[in-house]
Amino acid sequence: MSIKLDNLTFYYDNKIVLNNLSFSSNSSILGLLGPNGSGKTTLVKIIMGLLKSKFGKVYIDDSDIELLKPTDLARIFSFVSQDYEPTYGFSVEEVIEMGRYPYLGIFGFIGKDDKKIINEIIELLCLDSIRKSKTDDLSSGEKQKVRFARSLVQQPKYMILDEPTSNLDLSNKILIINVLKEIADFGTKIILTSHDLSFIKESTNECLLLRKGNILSFGKTKNLINKDNIEKLYDLNKMPKWAY
DSSP states (O other): OOEEEEEEEEEETTEEEEEEEEEEEOOSEEEEEOOTTSSHHHHHHHHTTSSOOSEEEEEETTEEGGGSOHHHHHHHEEEEOSSOOOOTTOBHHHHHHGGGGGGOOTTOOOOHHHHHHHHHHHHHTTOGGGTTSBGGGSOHHHHHHHHHHHHHHTOOSEEEEESTTTTOOHHHHHHHHHHHHHHHHTTOEEEEEESOHHHHHHHOSEEEEEETTEEEEEEEHHHHOSHHHHHHHTTOSOOOGGGO
């Protein structure tokens, strides 16, 4: 599976957000790293077809994203947003079940096979003790894990995660890293954004450094996360050694 950007440009009200981006990746886990306002969230929304670029193209497995039907996109992509999502009183289990909706038949019933997938993911993410709880009553970190679980049960070809470790403590961050690596080994391609240098270093194979809507650098994560690149990325005069 592959993703390719060809001269991609996007702007709001004449303000350029993404400026002529081009790259291609076959990596199993691709990280997008950059400060606030660098264009990371806008880029992943364009990749998924939620926003349309002003110029340029996005290709997923050699297919132009703009030519794919919404039903195709719903099965290709899942998305874990960092933004608040109202859950309208639904339980944890009910929210996670929503990840199976693209696969339900005409009557919309959750079948035995769907239930098996849902139960496996709930157990994997240690959510069984709160599966009947109202999602609105959970902590921010627990809600983030529920969104992640919903994304997993969708079984997409591409999983997009926007700041997936926000509000997570260290033990849950380690859990997410291990789960991401496991599902990537089974063929799901993962694209994630993060401010967290340690998370990017531990979880990704390739990394795109994005600064003010431009590509600062792209390549193997282990080669990119270094003092010089991070100082340029965040406009730092001097970066303490512990930070990278």
